Amino acid sequence: MVSLPEELQAREAAARQRVQELEAEVAELALRLEKAREDLSRLEITRETVVQVLAELSAAEAEPEVPARDAPEPNETTAPHGVGVMMVPPWREGLVVAVLPDVYRDIVEIIADAQGPLRAKQIVPRIGLPTTTGKIEGTRGKLKRLVERGWLDEDAPGQFTLARRGPGRDRANS
Structure with a gap:
């Protein structure tokens, strides 16, 4: 027959082991969640950038050609490569x-x-x-x-x- 203190010790060890296993699972899930959030953020930024570029291209096509001597000064709507790009046209x-x-x-x-x-x-x-x-x-x-x-x-x-x-x-x- 096993004594009560020994039985409690065995159950405590088993519970401790289960807690450690669950903590490891939580840590793994936290890493996976962070990776998924990063992927989502990149996709959102990419989509917003594509919409922006398409809007600018659409706006550029609708505007008449300006002769070089009458070209406007660079500003937030004409800056290249997204620098100072107007998000709300x-x-x-x-x-x-x-x-x-x-x-x-x-x-x-x-x-x-x-x-x-x-x-x-x-x-x-x-x-x-x-x-x-x-x-x-x-x-x-x-x-x-x-x-x-x-x-x-x-x-x-x-x-x-x-x-x-x-x-x-x-x-x-x-």
Whole structure:
């Protein structure tokens, strides 16, 4: 017959062994998860870059050729190799929302589906972000950029709607 202390010691050793095995599995899964996250991040960046390049090529094809003597000074829209590349192109006739980076596209689609003007703090949870001050301010910056580039209008301070386009507008790309 085995004594109670010996039996408890044997069970403790078995439990300790199981804990070590599970900790090893957790460590392996953590490494696999980190690798998967890196792969996802690279794919997202690649897709966003391709969308950007396609949008720029589309914009370049739509613009008339400028003679060399009238060439504009280099700026964020003409810089080579992605240096200073404009992520949110100015709206123009025929340009679709798909050319925008994901978060900007999501914002425009949310505003398009809304019954009326929306504020940044109403948009943040709809794009899957926590409603912290930093996320709200970051989203407000994106909204302002979309207004600058003609995708949205800000009818009243902080209230954003889809841009109304057409004759009689006093702002370009609005």
